[in-house]
Amino acid sequence: MKKTESKTLKVLLDPLWKNNPIMVQILGICSSLAVTVQLKTAIVMAIALTMVVAFSNLAVSVLRNVIPRNIRIIAELCIVATLVIIADELLKAFMYDISKQLSVFVGLIITNCIVMGRAESFALANPPILSFLDGIGNGVGYGSVLIAVAFIRELLGSGTLLGFDVVPRIFYLSGYENMGFMLLAPAAFIIIGLLVWLQRTLLNK
Amino acid sequence: MFFEKLKKAFDNNRKHFRDSGKLKSMYPLFVALEAFFFTSENVTKDQPHVRDSIDLKRFMSFVVIALLPTFFFGIYNAGFQSNLVSGLSLGFWAAFSKGLIIVLPLVLVSYSVGFFWEILFASIRKHNISEGFLVTGLLFPMTLPPTVPLWQAALGISFGVVIGKEIFGGTGRNLLNPALTGRAFLFFAYPAKMTGNSVWTVVSKLKDQTVDIVSGATPLALTALAGTNEKIEVLLAQKGYGFFRLFTGIYPGSIGETSAMLCIAGAVFLMVTGVASYRIILGGVIGVLSTGYLLNMVAGESSAAWFSLNPFYHLVMGGFAFGISFMATDPVSAPGMENVKWVYGFAIGVLTVLIRVFNPAFAEGVMMAILFMNLFSPLLDYVEIKLRLKKRIPNV
Numbered sequence: 001m002k003k004t005e006s007k008t009l010k011v012l013l014d015p016l017w018k019n020n021p022i023m024v025q026i027l028g029i030c031s032s033l034a035v036t037v038q039l040k041t042a043i044v045m046a047i048a049l050t051m052v053v054a055f056s057n058l059a060v061s062v063l064r065n066v067i068p069r070n071i072r073i074i075a076e077l078c079i080v081a082t083l084v085i086i087a088d089e090l091l092k093a094f095m096y097d098i099s100k101q102l103s104v105f106v107g108l109i110i111t112n113c114i115v116m117g118r119a120e121s122f123a124l125a126n127p128p129i130l131s132f133l134d135g136i137g138n139g140v141g142y143g144s145v146l147i148a149v150a151f152i153r154e155l156l157g158s159g160t161l162l163g164f165d166v167v168p169r170i171f172y173l174s175g176y177e178n179m180g181f182m183l184l185a186p187a188a189f190i191i192i193g194l195l196v197w198l199q200r201t202l203l204n205k
Numbered sequence: 206m207f208f209e210k211l212k213k214a215f216d217n218n219r220k221h222f223r224d225s226g227k228l229k230s231m232y233p234l235f236v237a238l239e240a241f242f243f244t245s246e247n248v249t250k251d252q253p254h255v256r257d258s259i260d261l262k263r264f265m266s267f268v269v270i271a272l273l274p275t276f277f278f279g280i281y282n283a284g285f286q287s288n289l290v291s292g293l294s295l296g297f298w299a300a301f302s303k304g305l306i307i308v309l310p311l312v313l314v315s316y317s318v319g320f321f322w323e324i325l326f327a328s329i330r331k332h333n334i335s336e337g338f339l340v341t342g343l344l345f346p347m348t349l350p351p352t353v354p355l356w357q358a359a360l361g362i363s364f365g366v367v368i369g370k371e372i373f374g375g376t377g378r379n380l381l382n383p384a385l386t387g388r389a390f391l392f393f394a395y396p397a398k399m400t401g402n403s404v405w406t407v408v409s410k411l412k413d414q415t416v417d418i419v420s421g422a423t424p425l426a427l428t429a430l431a432g433t434n435e436k437i438e439v440l441l442a443q444k445g446y447g448f449f450r451l452f453t454g455i456y457p458g459s460i461g462e463t464s465a466m467l468c469i470a471g472a473v474f475l476m477v478t479g480v481a482s483y484r485i486i487l488g489g490v491i492g493v494l495s496t497g498y499l500l501n502m503v504a505g506e507s508s509a510a511w512f513s514l515n516p517f518y519h520l521v522m523g524g525f526a527f528g529i530s531f532m533a534t535d536p537v538s539a540p541g542m543e544n545v546k547w548v549y550g551f552a553i554g555v556l557t558v559l560i561r562v563f564n565p566a567f568a569e570g571v572m573m574a575i576l577f578m579n580l581f582s583p584l585l586d587y588v589e590i591k592l593r594l595k596k597r598i599p600n601v
Contacts, residue, residue, distance in 0.1 A: 175354055181394035190368065197372070 012133045015141035022145040022192065023199045027113040032146050033188040035105050039162050042150030043143075044098050048091065048106055050139025052083045053115050057135035059083075060123040067124075076119045077110070084110045114142055149191050157182030215239050233327035237334035261376075264536075265336040267480045271471035272343055272531060278467050279460040280304035283351040286457050287407040307407050308460055311346040311358050318359045319345075322366045326375065337376035337537075341365065344384040344531060347461025348524070348572075349391070350404040357395055361387040381579045382538045385572055392572065400568070402426055405457035423458045424451060425523040425561070425568040431510035438515060451521040462524035472530035481534035484546035485553075489529035492554020493519045500562060511562040519558055528571035529553065538579040545585035553578050 021027045028049075035045045059079045060067075067075045088106045091099040099106065109115060118138055123131040154160055156179045159167035167176065181187050215238075221228045222235040281297070284304025288295055293303070319342045320334075327334045345362050365387025370379040392399045402422040422430075424446045428437045441447070446456060454464025462468075475481035497516025504512035520526060533539060533553050540549050553574045560570025567573065 175356070177357075177395055177397070179394045180396055181390065184393060186393075193372075 008130065008133060011130055012137040015134070015137040016144065017141075017199070018203070020141045020145065020199070021114045021117075021138050022142055023196050025117075026196075027117060028142055029192070031105050031108065031112060032142075032149060032192065033185045035102060036146055036150040036153050036188050037157065037183055038101070039147065039150045039154045041098060041101050042146045044091070044095065045102060045105065046139070046143025046146050048087045049109055049112065049114070050136060050143055052080065052087055052109050053118055053139045053142075054132050054135030056080045056083050056115055057118055057123040057131040058128055060119045061126060061128040061131035064124050072124065073116075073120075076116060080110050080115050080119070114138055145192070145195065148195065149188055152191055153182045153187060157187070230328050233332065233334050234324055237327075262336045264480055265339050267475065267478050268340045268531070269343060271474045271480075272340075272347070272461075274467045275461050275464060275471055275527065275531075276343065276347060278454060278464045279347055279462075280308045282455060282463055283307045283407065283460055285455065286405070287351070290406050291408055307351050308346065310355055311349060311351075311353070311460070312343065314355050314358050315346045315362045316342040319362045319366050322363060322371065326371045330375070332375065335376040338366070341370075341383045344461075345387050347527070348384060348388045348459050350399060350459055351407050352404045353391070353398055357391055357398060360394070361391040363387075364390040377537055379537055380583070381576055382532050382535045385532055385576055385579075389572055389576055405459075423523070423568070424456060428511065428514070428522070429568045435510050436513070437510050438518065440510075441518075448518070448521065451518070459524060459527075462527040465521040465526035468526035468530045472526075472534075475530070475534065480536075481530070482536075482539065482543075482546050482550075484543065485534050485539055485550035486529055488547040488550025489525075489533060489554040489557075490520065490550075492551040493525065493558055494554075496555045496558040500558070509562070516558075519561070523561075523569050524571045525554075525557055528557075528575055532571075533575050533578070538582060540582040540585045540589075542586050542589040545582075545589045549578055549582060549585055552581070 015021060019025070022029065022032060031045065031049075035041045056076070056079050060076055063075070063079075084107060087109070088099070091102070091106060118131075118135060122134045126134070151161070154162075155166065159165060159172075159178050167178075215235075219235070220226055222232040223229070228235075281301050281304050284300040284302065284307060285295065287293075287303055287307065288300050293299065319338055323334050323338050342362070345365060346358065349358060349361075365383040365385075368390075369381050369383035369386030370376065373379045388399075398404055405423055424441055424444075427441060427444060427446070431437050431440050438448075441451070450456060452465050454466060456463055472481065472486055476483040476486065494516045497514065497519050500512045501514075501516065529550070533550060540546055553571075556574035556577060557570045560567055560573055564570070
């Protein structure tokens with residue numbers, strides 16, 4: 001009993017730090033460059049992706065004994081595509097502005113390597129509950145990096161967080177300026193690179 | 206006498222920095238200081254000996270020497286331009302001291318912040334501080350406009366040293382020129398302070414003056430404004446920028462870039478001493494001139510004024526002379542093989558002109574051209590090595 005408990009915990013927590021999909025596996029970089037200019041979009045994207053990964057893992061895992069091996073990619077794609085469309089429609093219905101800002105990137109979750117990667121490597125070989133937790137863990141691991149990058153980019157690039165001004169006016173009056181570079185995609189590359197560096201240094205201690 | 210005492214001081218304190226000493230973590234700093242005054246304690250004792258004692262330190266000292274005329278002229282010019290628009294005395298010493306007030310803080314910030322990072326990385330990685338930063342720390346402020354705020358300069362040099370050099374493993378392993386990396390970072394991070402017409406001259410505020418920004422466009426910015434039927438040479442001459450003035454460099458611009466004359470002097474010194482590759486410099490000049498002439502040939506009635514510009518103006522305007530002499534010849538980020546250095550220099554020249562002429566967003570193209578070709582230099586090296594291997598008779 002104890003063993004399964006620890007395994008569950010491992011499945012849930014490993015992707016957060018030790019086996020983080022962005023920082024270790026370097027997956028899902030494209031969307032993390034595109035949606036991290038603002039914190040708000042990053043949070044929505046993180047939630048959307050977590051939901052998609054978790055439920056696609058669950059569905060694939062439930063069907064794992066039924067899906068024929070030869071066409072498993074197509075079957076996985078159908079499941080993921082369905083979930084992505086649901087997520088997209090939900091966003092359009094309830095958060096239209098953010099859905100506009102995220103534009104194609106919600107739809108592009110389907111091409112996000114993390115989703116297919118987890119379905120292929122984990123859900124096809126593990127029971128449903130564990131797969132679901134694995135999806136949650138990977139989604140949160142991806143989302144936490146996304147939010148960290150967006151936090152830095154919005155704070156330095158626009159001087160705001162979630163749209164509210166946080167840099168005091170006195171800073172601007174004494175010569176501080178927003179860093180235009182942070183609004184460009186290369187900034188996310190460099191921040192992710194620095195995060196990877198930091199993580200490796202901490203892990204190797 | 207002084208040096209004997211200094212030597213003794215070094216010898217007496219060496220044990221504190223050695224393996225078991227208390228100040229072990231500061232050993233790189235100790236070695237750097239000692240090597241600054243004396244030779245390094247690690248010298249080759251066995252054969253074979255090299256014929257020339259040129260090492261990294263001499264290499265870098267030569268570059269600094271070659272930079273000095275441009276540097277002092279840059280100081281004078283910054284002060285001169287500032288006094289000109291502020292209506293102050295234009296005498297040599299007045300201008301020079303004004304320039305010192307403008308430039309010296311930038312240089313101090315660049316060196317102190319850069320050395321902070323160098324020492325930090327050297328201490329953590331337990332290697333010696335190399336002399337490479339002596340050059341980077343001087344080159345970097347010379348590429349900046351005189352009005353740039355000090356904290357931005359500090360940020361720029363931090364980015365240049367850490368992202369441009371240290372993450373690749375330090376001196377000798379960087380892909381990009383660190384000084385230019387820092388400048389490129391500032392260029393994209395704070396475009397308002399790096400480009401435009403108001404950043405090139407420091408205006409001193411007097412009591413009865415209300416003006417605090419003067420539109421002192423650089424010659425390059427002026428040319429970018431020229432209409433389709435105008436001759437750029439005429440336009441520049443109307444503003445007082447004749448070819449000779451552009452050549453000598455009394456005009457607003459980045460601190461070190463304006464004087465093509467002194468850049469050429471520095472380049473000649475570096476080529477004669479063998480520090481900089483003449484292939485890169487000549488290749489660059491040929492690249493600019495040939496592209497310029499090619500554009501002259503295709504220039505028609507309706508093409509932009511840039512097309513029909515005399516190619517020699519490309520050489521003396523903006524930062525090309527500075528960039529090709531001191532930035533492109535950086536031995537680390539340039540290719541190591543001899544023949545592709547021609548290609549490398551040539552491509553920098555071509556790209557510089559193409560960016561200036563075809564991209565209205567950038568009046569200046571040297572920085573981009575050099576950084577771009579920096580990325581290609583490993584590929585160029587690879588091609589030349591492959592070609593050389595092909596010439597060999599196999600299996601002999």
